[in-house]
Amino acid sequence: MTARNLPAWLTVCALTLFVAGCEKKSLEVVIYTSVDQVFSEPVLKDFERETDIQVRMVFDTEETKSTGLLNRLLAESENPRADVFWSNDPVRSQVLVRRDLVVPYVPSTAADIPAAFKDAQGRWVGFSARARVILVNLKRVGAGPRPAGVEDLLDPRWRGQAAIANPAFGTTTMHLAALFDAWGDAKARKFLTGLRKNQVRVASSNGEVKRLVSTGEVAWGLTDTDDAAVAIQAGAPVEVIYPDTDGMGTLLMPTTAVLIRGGPHMAAGRKLLDYLASRETERKLAHAPCAQLPLRKEIPVPSHVRTADTFKVMKVDYSRIAAVMERLHPMLRDWAEGKPIETDNKDTQ
Amino acid sequence: MRIRNPGLKAGLAAVFVTGLVLVLVPLVALLFGKVNAPTADPQSLWASFSEPHLRALLIGSIALALGVAVGAVFLGVPIGLLLASSRGRAVRVFALLHLLPLCLPPYLAALGWAGLAGRAGSLGSMLGENAGTWMSGILYSKAGFVLVMTIALTPVVSLLTWAFARSIDASAIEAARLGRPPGSVLIQIVLPLCLPGIALGGLLVFVLTLGEVAVPQLLRVPVYASTVFSRLADLSFLPFEALARAWPLVFVAVAVAAACYLVERRGHSALGLRDAGATDWLQGTQRVGAAALLVVVATLGTLPIGSLVGRGIFEVGGGVTGMAGALDSMGNSLLYATVGATCMLLIAVPAGYLWSRRPRAGYVVSLPLLVGLTLPAVVLGLGLVIAWNRPATQWIYQGIGIVLLGLMARYLYPVVRTAKLGFDRLPGTWLDAARIHQGSLWRRLVRVILPASLPIVATAWTLGFLLVLRDMDTTIIFYPPGGECLPVRALTLEANAPPGLTAATAGVQVLVTAAALLLLSGSARLQRRFR
Numbered sequence: 039m040t041a042r043n044l045p046a047w048l049t050v051c052a053l054t055l056f057v058a059g060c061e062k063k064s065l066e067v068v069i070y071t072s073v074d075q076v077f078s079e080p081v082l083k084d085f086e087r088e089t090d091i092q093v094r095m096v097f098d099t100e101e102t103k104s105t106g107l108l109n110r111l112l113a114e115s116e117n118p119r120a121d122v123f124w125s126n127d128p129v130r131s132q133v134l135v136r137r138d139l140v141v142p143y144v145p146s147t148a149a150d151i152p153a154a155f156k157d158a159q160g161r162w163v164g165f166s167a168r169a170r171v172i173l174v175n176l177k178r179v180g181a182g183p184r185p186a187g188v189e190d191l192l193d194p195r196w197r198g199q200a201a202i203a204n205p206a207f208g209t210t211t212m213h214l215a216a217l218f219d220a221w222g223d224a225k226a227r228k229f230l231t232g233l234r235k236n237q238v239r240v241a242s243s244n245g246e247v248k249r250l251v252s253t254g255e256v257a258w259g260l261t262d263t264d265d266a267a268v269a270i271q272a273g274a275p276v277e278v279i280y281p282d283t284d285g286m287g288t289l290l291m292p293t294t295a296v297l298i299r300g301g302p303h304m305a306a307g308r309k310l311l312d313y314l315a316s317r318e319t320e321r322k323l324a325h326a327p328c329a330q331l332p333l334r335k336e337i338p339v340p341s342h343v344r345t346a347d348t349f350k351v352m353k354v355d356y357s358r359i360a361a362v363m364e365r366l367h368p369m370l371r372d373w374a375e376g377k378p379i380e381t382d383n384k385d386t387q
Numbered sequence: 388m389r390i391r392n393p394g395l396k397a398g399l400a401a402v403f404v405t406g407l408v409l410v411l412v413p414l415v416a417l418l419f420g421k422v423n424a425p426t427a428d429p430q431s432l433w434a435s436f437s438e439p440h441l442r443a444l445l446i447g448s449i450a451l452a453l454g455v456a457v458g459a460v461f462l463g464v465p466i467g468l469l470l471a472s473s474r475g476r477a478v479r480v481f482a483l484l485h486l487l488p489l490c491l492p493p494y495l496a497a498l499g500w501a502g503l504a505g506r507a508g509s510l511g512s513m514l515g516e517n518a519g520t521w522m523s524g525i526l527y528s529k530a531g532f533v534l535v536m537t538i539a540l541t542p543v544v545s546l547l548t549w550a551f552a553r554s555i556d557a558s559a560i561e562a563a564r565l566g567r568p569p570g571s572v573l574i575q576i577v578l579p580l581c582l583p584g585i586a587l588g589g590l591l592v593f594v595l596t597l598g599e600v601a602v603p604q605l606l607r608v609p610v611y612a613s614t615v616f617s618r619l620a621d622l623s624f625l626p627f628e629a630l631a632r633a634w635p636l637v638f639v640a641v642a643v644a645a646a647c648y649l650v651e652r653r654g655h656s657a658l659g660l661r662d663a664g665a666t667d668w669l670q671g672t673q674r675v676g677a678a679a680l681l682v683v684v685a686t687l688g689t690l691p692i693g694s695l696v697g698r699g700i701f702e703v704g705g706g707v708t709g710m711a712g713a714l715d716s717m718g719n720s721l722l723y724a725t726v727g728a729t730c731m732l733l734i735a736v737p738a739g740y741l742w743s744r745r746p747r748a749g750y751v752v753s754l755p756l757l758v759g760l761t762l763p764a765v766v767l768g769l770g771l772v773i774a775w776n777r778p779a780t781q782w783i784y785q786g787i788g789i790v791l792l793g794l795m796a797r798y799l800y801p802v803v804r805t806a807k808l809g810f811d812r813l814p815g816t817w818l819d820a821a822r823i824h825q826g827s828l829w830r831r832l833v834r835v836i837l838p839a840s841l842p843i844v845a846t847a848w849t850l851g852f853l854l855v856l857r858d859m860d861t862t863i864i865f866y867p868p869g870g871e872c873l874p875v876r877a878l879t880l881e882a883n884a885p886p887g888l889t890a891a892t893a894g895v896q897v898l899v900t901a902a903a904l905l906l907l908s909g910s911a912r913l914q915r916r917f918r
Binding site: 112 | 523
């Protein structure tokens with residue numbers, strides 16, 4: 039090789055690699071999922087093995103580190119690339135439903151999923167849930183009293199010692215939307231203002247809340263059961279508390295799956311949806327490190343996994359929560375950016 | 388020297404059109420695509436200045452980015468000069484360690500720091516609870532952000548300083564040393580000769596810091612780029628507001644680029660017939676000081692990486708499982724980086740030459756590319772999705788094509804500009820002779836200009852390669868299903884995977900990039916072969 043033919047070499051090299059990188063055709067399905075890769079990938083690989091359908095996956099990151107798959111789905115909506123969206127909460131699927139970006143399909147395996155966790159018209163189906171829990175660092179809290187509910191975030195005793203994830207992202211948005219729905223705007227806005235006053239730390243994600251609690255940076259924080267389960271398995275000195283079991287109940291968040299309208303592989307997408315909504319997937323995810331809560335009562339779970347019938351579940355209507363969430367989101371975003379929020383609004387409930 | 392070549396204007400126009408296609412088409416698509424009917428409030432264009440908290444955030448973010456850029460230049464220049472003038476084994480080892488932070492996206496380095504200097508981090512456990520609390524306080528603060536980013540990005544400056552110092556004609560330095568003390572030669576001769584590279588390095592560090600979102604989120608430092616990101620993340624899809632908040636960042640970057648241009652003009656063009664080789668640019672205490680800096684910065688840069696790799700190796704299962712899953716991603720990473728850097732170089736060589744011949748016009752026509760580098764990745768990425776995800780362009784969108792377009796839109800500017808700076812150093816007499824004897828522009832480029840500028844051109848390719856290899860925030864938005872690269876895999880795994888798994892993935896990334904750095908060291912050999 040000499041300098042004289044260097045550009046030619048470079049061109050040949052680029053073209054060769056370009057051709058090598060071009061897409062291979064086969065029977066396949068494209069799934070976008072915001073369920074953590076470490077938990078969702080084994081399930082999808084199992085589907086691949088059992089059906090010979092190649093699954094091409096796009097995973098999401100923790101909330102604040104990329105724009106999120108929801109926006110990619112919206113950006114691609116004119117010409118969808120995904121066949122299935124498997125969301126780690128019920129409300130982001132609702133956003134797609136509200137924008138008419140999904141095709142109704144009732145999975146053949148979903149008959150025994152309780153009616154509260156699936157759409158009557160088949161536009162979404164829920165399974166394998168997580169709950170919003172309090173994660174406590176036992177070393178920081180010691181033998182003293184433990185927090186018991188979300189309103190303990192405002193307790194001066196915990197000033198500067200508690201954490202939540204950025205409420206403009208992820209399941210924290212949904213949790214706040216549920217609180218706004220349950221409490222009404224006035225009380226919920228006061229709650230948000232109180233969080234600032236009590237110097238509650240706002241972490242970048244629920245995973246970061248887990249990290250802050252596990253390492254003792256804060257005494258406790260609100261996070262999801264999968265984050266809490268991972269912290270416990272890692273040997274962190276932590277304890278999980280299901281909040282508000284004496285009051286409004288703990289928020290339960292099933293993962294949900296939808297079939298994308300205009301997806302390129304609809305038939306394979308339906309098969310994948312059948313697989314995801316099956317009892318077997320719920321069983322696998324209950325036994326996985328994420329320790330997800332099965333929605334079907336009779337699915338056997340390991341001793342460390344609680345089922346929804348063992349604690350008081352907050353009563354919510356997920357489609358209503360989605361609407362509240364879309365309404366609240368600009369305000370939550372402003373709050374997260376440090377803007378003050380009005381607290382004297384009329385109660386909208 | 389002004390070349391009267393009829394093809395010059397057409398070439399410059401082609402560079403401009405390339406920039407428009409790569410950068411402005413996605414922005415227009417984002418604004419006017421059918422995806423949404425966003426409410427466009429013209430007043431939001433000025434929100435960054437009219438709203439006090441945004442104004443404060445913008446000023447604060449500029450100050451932070453300037454702090455990181457100044458820190459990186461302060462540390463990177465002496466280290467770059469030391470690397471260019473030393474062939475000792477110890478220096479080579481520390482040089483490799485110093486360049487390692489270039490392997491990882493700053494976010495992963497910050498994670499490594501959190502594992503080290505957090506309250507329950509390794510250092511905290513070793514030094515006691517009080518020390519851990521103190522280090523945690525520093526890390527999760529603006530000072531911590533500046534420290535993490537400076538250590539992560541200093542190698543950009545030292546790499547460019549090294550490349551420019553290596554291409555200085557040794558005769559000039561030897562002549563200067565006959566009548567001047569070493570300090571004077573360093574300040575009045577060597578530094579001005581390296582000034583274009585130093586200015587470009589500082590600009591790159593500034594722009595990359597200004598657009599960073601993940602590290603400040605992790606360290607809980609409020610920055611302006613996060614407010615742009617939040618307009619296009621999760622439940623928000625507000626393209627107009629995002630662009631309204633992004634344009635001040637672009638404006639600031641253009642202003643800094645203009646300042647760099649003024650600095651650059653104070654530099655000299657002095658490529659001569661003699662390779663500088665390992666000429667000692669630094670002597671006496673200068674050398675000792677630079678060596679001390681190299682050891683400190685290399686150690687600090689290696690600590691978080693060592694922490695990550697250590698976890699990957701020692702945490703049971705993490706390493707093995709991570710390696711199995713990371714192989715496909717490693718292939719994707721290498722594919723994107725090799726093809727991306729090569730495609731960028733194919734554009735950068737003619738574009739850089741044209742820019743070098745017509746500097747003022749070059750600065751104007753390269754503006755779209757500077758915008759691409761400066762815009763937060765989320766804006767550019769979603770724009771690319773809307774612009775290229777059409778039935779007629781599926782052959783681009785469904786494969787590596789969209790990744791290449793995105794990466795070129797983001798990183799072509801520094802590659803073109805590095806090549807341009809290399810061509811700036813060619814003496815006019817060479818070009819005149821080449822024009823007489825070699826005929827067409829293409830023949831001149833291939834037979835004279837390219838061989839004479841090979842070290843800088845190789846540096847441009849390597850810079851492009853490294854920038855693509857460590858890219859996370861651009862690719863993640865539009866990578867084809869199943870086509871994730873290593874940094875993206877590390878980031879998506881980071882959510883709840885065992886720390887060892889993320890660490891092992893980061894470790895593979897380090898190894899792959901270390902191999903790339905060895906390629907860079909090979910460029911010096913190429914230089915000797917071709918000159």
